[in-house]
Amino acid sequence: xxxxxxxxxxxxxxxxxxxxxxxxxxxxxxxxVVIIFLLSIVLDLLFGVDDQLFITNPVILANVLVRSVALxxxxxxxxxxxxxxxxxxxxAFMISVTAVGGSYLMAGDPSRxxxxxxxxxxxxxxxxxxxxxxxxxxxxxxxxxxxxxxLILKGLLNAAxxxxxxxxxxxxxxxxxxxxxxxxxxxxxxxxVVIIGWFILRRTKYGAHLYSVGGNxxxxxxxxxxxGRTLTIAHIICSMSAVxxxxxxxxxxxxxxxxxxxxxxxxxxxxxxVVVGGTALSGGKGGVWGTxxxxxxxSLLDTMFNQIGIDAYLKQILRGAIIILAVGFYTFxxxxxxx
Numbered sequence: 303x304x305x306x307x308x309x310x311x312x313x314x315x316x317x318x319x320x321x322x323x324x325x326x327x328x329x330x331x332x333x334x335v336v337i338i339f340l341l342s343i344v345l346d347l348l349f350g351v352d353d354q355l356f357i358t359n360p361v362i363l364a365n366v367l368v369r370s371v372a373l374x375x376x377x378x379x380x381x382x383x384x385x386x387x388x389x390x391x392x393x394a395f396m397i398s399v400t401a402v403g404g405s406y407l408m409a410g411d412p413s414r415x416x417x418x419x420x421x422x423x424x425x426x427x428x429x430x431x432x433x434x435x436x437x438x439x440x441x442x443x444x445x446x447x448x449x450x451x452x453l454i455l456k457g458l459l460n461a462a463x464x465x466x467x468x469x470x471x472x473x474x475x476x477x478x479x480x481x482x483x484x485x486x487x488x489x490x491x492x493x494x495v496v497i498i499g500w501f502i503l504r505r506t507k508y509g510a511h512l513y514s515v516g517g518n519x520x521x522x523x524x525x526x527x528x529x530g531r532t533l534t535i536a537h538i539i540c541s542m543s544a545v546x547x548x549x550x551x552x553x554x555x556x557x558x559x560x561x562x563x564x565x566x567x568x569x570x571x572x573x574x575x576v577v578v579g580g581t582a583l584s585g586g587k588g589g590v591w592g593t594x595x596x597x598x599x600x601s602l603l604d605t606m607f608n609q610i611g612i613d614a615y616l617k618q619i620l621r622g623a624i625i626i627l628a629v630g631f632y633t634f635x636x637x638x639x640x641x
Contacts (some may be wrong), residue, residue, distance in 0.1 A: 331579050332597035334628060338599055342606040349610040356609050364486065369601040371488040372547050372554075373571055374594060377579075378499045379543025380572040382536040383591045385503070387516040387585025388437060388444040391539060392452035393544040394569040396429055399455050400548025401558030405468035412471040422545050429455070430541030434534025452569070459560045466557040478554035488550055495546070499590040502539075512536055516585025544568070575600060578628045599624070 346355050352389040356362040376393050383390050400422050429451060436447040480487050503509035511532045514522040523529045547568065552558045579596035581588025603624065607617045607638070 329580050329589070329592035329595055330631075331592050331599070331628070334578075335595050335598050335602065338602045338606070342609070345606060346609045351609065351611045356605060362605065362609075364489075366601045367489045367492075368486055369604060370594075371486075371492045372550050372566065372595045372596040373568065373575060373600065375495050375550065376494045376540075376544050376547040376568050377572040377575040377593045377597055378495050378590050379540035379574050381499065381579075381581055381588060381590050382503070382512065383444075383533075383540045384573070384576050384581050384583060385516045385585060385588055386512050386533045386536045387519065387584075388533055388536065389573065389583075390433060390448045390540045391445060391569050392429065392433060392448040392455065393540065393547075393572060394566065395452035395455040396426060396541055396544035397548040397551060397563030397566070397568055398560050399425065399459055399557070399563075400545045401552040401555070401562045402459060402463050402467055402560055403558070403631075404549055404552045405466070405470050405558040406463075408468065408470050408474065410469045410471050412473045415471065415474050419549065423542055424446050424597070425600055426541040426545035427538050430538035431534060433541065434530075434537035437537070438530035438533050438597050446492075446572040456564070463560050466559045469557045470552055475556060477550060491546075491550075495543070496590050496594050502588060508532065508535065513586055516587075518586070535614070571600065576623050578625055596628075599628075 341352060343355065343357050346357075350356075377399065378391060380393065403417055403422055403425070407421065408414045428532055433444075433451055436442045437444050437453070440447075476487060477491070478488055482490060503512065511522070511527045513613050514525065514527055515529045515532050519529050522532075544563075548558075550565065551566070554560065575596035576588070576593050577583060577596070579588065579592030579594070581592060600621070603621055604617075607620070612620070
């Protein structure tokens with residue numbers, strides 16, 4: 303009797319890559335990053351305003367990362383509050399307060415840098431604490447609570463300053479302009495912030511509690527988690543990340559003005575970067591590596607638009623459309639996943 307033979311089909315390269323991607327822990331947003339990067343090269347080749355491709359220009363490539371710093375740092379903090387099913391609309395105002403306060407208090411004196419930074423971090427922690435208490439103790443909707451605090455900060459800032467104030471010393475400008483080897487210091491700071499955020503969320507008890515609170519606050523409370531304290535700490539982290547972004551912004555501008563945070567749209571863009579990165583607005587799902595991918599998408603889009611000379615208003619339309627498409631993809635993907 304002839305032995306039965308079984309044919310084994312070797313998976314194609316595409317199928318193997320797809321299987322590897324599914325088995326890896328790489329956030330899906332990095333697929334979008336790769337697609338937009340390749341699309342940027344093609345569009346630059348076809349419609350670029352100069353003869354040099356941005357991919358061959360190390361200055362432009364480094365600038366893509368530097369563009370990510372300000373938004374990336376505050377978006378890491380925003381990730382914490384959104385994972386906890388909250389949100390923070392005061393971050394843009396906190397960035398303005400930090401930028402103006404930093405340049406005013408430093409007044410160009412290097413000896414004032416260290417205590418100015420400590421004071422601003424303390425102010426950020428206080429603002430985050432107030433946001434957290436309003437939301438957890440007084441049960442005020444996070445949108446209303448944080449927007450209200452932001453408007454209070456704006457009012458205080460505009461009452462005291464109406465233009466650029468003070469200056470930061472040259473030594474402090476190293477944060478924005480100096481390198482360690484070939485890597486900008488600001489980019490290293492961004493990656494350190496991301497790694498610390500990842501460690502807290504994925505390797506500490508607090509991180510596990512925050513995901514539980516965002517997933518189902520009542521179940522988390524019944525499980526013995528102090529939900530109010532957990533969410534308040536997330537808001538403190540978020541406000542302090544806004545302070546760090548403000549310090550980077552004033553280091554880059556050399557002086558602070560009351561509008562630098564709001565004009566940068568750091569509140570809305572940080573939320574968009576977090577959501578594009580795969581963190582659910584409903585809470586309990588996501589992470590900072592995905593957020594970094596969302597920030598990189600925005601930086602690549604800005605670089606691509608500049609290279610092909612797209613009008614500023616059209617830039618906003620295209621960015622909005624891409625955000626909608628990305629969020630729509632995650633929504634479709636979550637519906638298709640088995641429960």
